[in-house]
Amino acid sequence: MDKFTTHTGVGVPLRRSNVDTDQIIPAVYLKRVTRTGFEDGLFAAWRNDPAFVLNNEAYAGASVLVAGPDFGTGSSREHAVWALMDYGFRVVISSRFGDIFRGNSGKAGLLAAKVDEKVVQKLWDYLDDNPGAQITVDLESRTVRAGEGVDAIEDSFDIDDYTRWRLLEGLDDIGITLSHEDDIAAYEATRPSFKPVTQHA
Amino acid sequence: MGRTLSEKVWDEHVVRSTAGEPDLLYIDLHLIHEVTSPQAFEGLRLSNRKVRRPDLTIATEDHNVPTLDWDKPIADPVSRTQVETLRKNAEEFGVRLHPLGDAEQGIVHVVGPQLGLTQPGMTIVCGDSHTSTHGAFGAIAFGIGTSEVEHVLATQTLMQDKPKTMAVTVNGTLPDGVSAKDLILTLISKTGTGGGQGYIVEYRGEAIRELSMEARMTICNMSIEWGAKAGMIAPDETTFAYIKDKPEAPKGAEWDRAVAHWKSLVTDEDATFDKEIVLDAAEVTPFVTWGTNPGQGVPLGASVPSPDDFEDADEKIAAEKALTYMGLEAGTPMREVHIDTVFLGSCTNGRMEDLRTAADIIQGHHVAEGTRFLVVPGSAKVRLQAEEEGLHKIFIDAGAEWRGAGCSMCLGMNPDTLAPGERSASTSNRNFEGRQGKGGRTHLVSPEVAAATAVRGTLSSPADLTLVEA
Numbered sequence: 001m002d003k004f005t006t007h008t009g010v011g012v013p014l015r016r017s018n019v020d021t022d023q024i025i026p027a028v029y030l031k032r033v034t035r036t037g038f039e040d041g042l043f044a045a046w047r048n049d050p051a052f053v054l055n056n057e058a059y060a061g062a063s064v065l066v067a068g069p070d071f072g073t074g075s076s077r078e079h080a081v082w083a084l085m086d087y088g089f090r091v092v093i094s095s096r097f098g099d100i101f102r103g104n105s106g107k108a109g110l111l112a113a114k115v116d117e118k119v120v121q122k123l124w125d126y127l128d129d130n131p132g133a134q135i136t137v138d139l140e141s142r143t144v145r146a147g148e149g150v151d152a153i154e155d156s157f158d159i160d161d162y163t164r165w166r167l168l169e170g171l172d173d174i175g176i177t178l179s180h181e182d183d184i185a186a187y188e189a190t191r192p193s194f195k196p197v198t199q200h201a
Numbered sequence: 202m203g204r205t206l207s208e209k210v211w212d213e214h215v216v217r218s219t220a221g222e223p224d225l226l227y228i229d230l231h232l233i234h235e236v237t238s239p240q241a242f243e244g245l246r247l248s249n250r251k252v253r254r255p256d257l258t259i260a261t262e263d264h265n266v267p268t269l270d271w272d273k274p275i276a277d278p279v280s281r282t283q284v285e286t287l288r289k290n291a292e293e294f295g296v297r298l299h300p301l302g303d304a305e306q307g308i309v310h311v312v313g314p315q316l317g318l319t320q321p322g323m324t325i326v327c328g329d330s331h332t333s334t335h336g337a338f339g340a341i342a343f344g345i346g347t348s349e350v351e352h353v354l355a356t357q358t359l360m361q362d363k364p365k366t367m368a369v370t371v372n373g374t375l376p377d378g379v380s381a382k383d384l385i386l387t388l389i390s391k392t393g394t395g396g397g398q399g400y401i402v403e404y405r406g407e408a409i410r411e412l413s414m415e416a417r418m419t420i421c422n423m424s425i426e427w428g429a430k431a432g433m434i435a436p437d438e439t440t441f442a443y444i445k446d447k448p449e450a451p452k453g454a455e456w457d458r459a460v461a462h463w464k465s466l467v468t469d470e471d472a473t474f475d476k477e478i479v480l481d482a483a484e485v486t487p488f489v490t491w492g493t494n495p496g497q498g499v500p501l502g503a504s505v506p507s508p509d510d511f512e513d514a515d516e517k518i519a520a521e522k523a524l525t526y527m528g529l530e531a532g533t534p535m536r537e538v539h540i541d542t543v544f545l546g547s548c549t550n551g552r553m554e555d556l557r558t559a560a561d562i563i564q565g566h567h568v569a570e571g572t573r574f575l576v577v578p579g580s581a582k583v584r585l586q587a588e589e590e591g592l593h594k595i596f597i598d599a600g601a602e603w604r605g606a607g608c609s610m611c612l613g614m615n616p617d618t619l620a621p622g623e624r625s626a627s628t629s630n631r632n633f634e635g636r637q638g639k640g641g642r643t644h645l646v647s648p649e650v651a652a653a654t655a656v657r658g659t660l661s662s663p664a665d666l667t668l669v670e671a
Contacts, residue, residue, distance in 0.1 A: 015518075016519075016522070017515045017516075017518070017519050018394055018493075018494050018519060020394075020494065020631075020633045022612075022631065022633040022634070022635060022636050023633065023634060023635075026613060026635050026639070027264075027612040027613050027614035027636075028613055028614060028639075030236050030264075030614065031236075031265065031277075031279040031280055031282075031283050031614070032279070032283075033239035033240070033243070033282060033283055033286045034240070035240045035243065045634060045635050045639060045640075068515060069395065069515060070393075070394055070395045070428070073394050073395070073428060073494075074330065074425070074426075074631060074633060075329075075330050075612075075631075076237065076328055076329055076330040076332075076344035076345060076346055077236075077237065077346070078237070078240075078328075078346035078347040078348060079347075081346070096395050096398065098398075098428065099398060099399065099428065099430055100330060100343075100344055100345065100346060100425075103345075103346060103349070104346035104347075104348065104349075107346060107348035107349065108346075108348060160362065161221060162221070162222055162223055162360075162362075173348070173352055173360060174248070174250070174351065174352050174355050174356060176360075177225065177352065177355075177356045177358055177360065178355070178356060180216070180217055180225060183216050183217045183225070184216055184225075184227070184253075184356060184357065184358055187216040187227050188227075188357075191227075191229075192458070192459075192462065193455065193458075194451040194455040194456075194458050194459040194462070195229055195320075195323070196229075196230070196317065196318050196320060196323075196449045196450075196451070197256040197257065197449075198230075198255075198256055198257065198258060198259040198297045198318065198449070199255060199256040199297055
């Protein structure tokens with residue numbers, strides 16, 4: 001996984017709440033067995049609509065998505081995170097994320113930045129007034145910034161310490177866990193014999 | 202101080218705990234299906250890793266499989282490749298697989314319990330959000346993403362922050378004709394889709410105790426629909442009776458040891474929850490959704506709400522969008538909403554009791570003209586059992602379609618989909634835009650409402666059928 005320290009990119013206002021992972025990528029796009037190439041499924045149903053925000057050329061090359069509350073609820077499909085990343089997004093900002101989506105983001109290297117609802121509103125208004133404007137997301141200091149002068153927006157975002165550390169370092173979870181292999185083996189030795197197994201000698 | 206059920210099960214599975222880091226949690230059972238596993242197995246191959254505990258892992262084919270012609274090769278080449286990839290991976294990594302055509306094949310969350318692999322006090326994960334189903338047995342069970350699937354395959358553990366605890370206490374008794382599905386839909390309409398976020402929820406109280414295991418699974422299954430990390434119900438005699446003599450249940454002295462331990466898995470009297478919700482079961486009525494998330498529901502006897510009914514600005518906009526998508530007019534009585542397709546099935550309501558309940562209601566009636574009724578058993582074993590009981594005949598005689606086992610119309614991933622604009626009454630768990638097919642319109646309902654709706658062609662409860670006949 002690539003290290004993530006700070007990112008500056010074009011922000012897109014997605015003025016919708018409850019964007020579940022079926023909206024982010026419908027099930028029909030989940031049939032692939034590869035890890036890349038999911039960008040065509042991103043918001044597939046909405047992208048047919050010329051008025052959909054991602055079809056606005058002003059937001060071409062966008063990499064920071066600013067979404068309404070309860071983004072990424074529903075299905076556990078990590079393809080939702082992959083589709084966002086394959087399209088070019090590095091950051092999603094929302095006031096509330098679905099748990100599994102937020103976890104998947106941390107694993108795959110997409111920054112899910114949780115901010116106050118008022119910050120989402122301010123960013124939406126700013127991006128509407130300045131289409132194509134950039135947003136900076138600094139993971140080191142946990143701040144999100146946009147605009148300049150008196151109207152500049154600067155606020156903090158939430159992310160748990162552990163995910164932040166892993167993103168900053170670009171670490172692979174499995175590697176970290178396998179360094180505790182002794183602990184896992186010791187635990188296994190204590191498991192009760194009545195626990196079920198799927199294979200019998 | 203006492204501990205809650207979830208805290209007890211959590212504590213029993215902590216491999217390693219360090220301040221400032223998530224706990225490293227041991228996983229007792231890892232369920233696999235074809236959609237969320239290929240990239241995980243590929244990851245293992247690229248890193249030259251193996252599956253640490255194939256004996257705690259089991260796979261089946263459910264999301265992609267057709268429910269017609271299931272004895273023939275899968276027609277859609279992309280789906281077929283994904284299913285064949287699972288077969289190759291299972292063989293290469295030594296994972297037990299129940300493929301299409303096998304008597305134990307079916308929806309992964311129906312298969313685990315019917316094999317007796319789902320037991321109290323376990324940690325169970327799967328790359329599927331409805332893994333919460335297994336919490337009905339007093340297990341901590343939750344859905345994970347593909348990166349985590351790979352992590353569990355390689356290490357049999359997961360790094361997890363300890364969630365907060367919530368109690369949902371349901372006092373009293375559910376009225377006749379009102380089911381677990383109505384109860385959970387009612388709860389979600391009160392909490393919204395994010396109300397459970399960050400919590401492991403324990404469902405408790407008299408109404409929960411009175412539920413069968415299969416009804417408890419329906420409740421826990423939909424925990425994810427209000428955002429909860431997991432849902433649990435403390436194991437009791439109902440639980441033990443369900444598990445006993447299942448193929449993978451403990452036997453002999455091991456059974457006694459297991460039950461003795463399972464009996465300790467209850468929330469202590471002096472334990473406290475971070476949050477509590479109390480519901481009165483007597484107030485629950487048949488409940489249906491009108492919108493595009495599971496929280497947008499009303500009693501069947503109510504009407505389609507107006508965006509003006511919502512004070513919150515986001516909810517108002519969401520309601521407007523939902524009504525447009527659903528093609529509904531505010532103020533229309535739900536009972537007047539015409540249904541094109543009724544779907545009975547899924548990991549929420551595709552088990553024996555659901556089929557028996559629906560068969561009982563539809564027996565002697567016929568599916569309404571202009572409506573189709575799809576009956577899809579949750580597993581091959583459920584299908585075989587239903588056929589032994591003659592349920593398939595009741596459905597077929599009534600004009601319903603009797604299908605093979607799988608996820609079917611719950612999600613638009615196999616041939617069972619809605620056409621654009623087609624409206625369903627579905628016993629599944631999600632009414633998201635396009636969930637059952639692009640442009641499809643979904644109303645979530647109980648098996649009781651599904652069967653009655655199939656007969657009348659509009660959203661209905663079994664009580665409406667009695668009126669028709671009289």
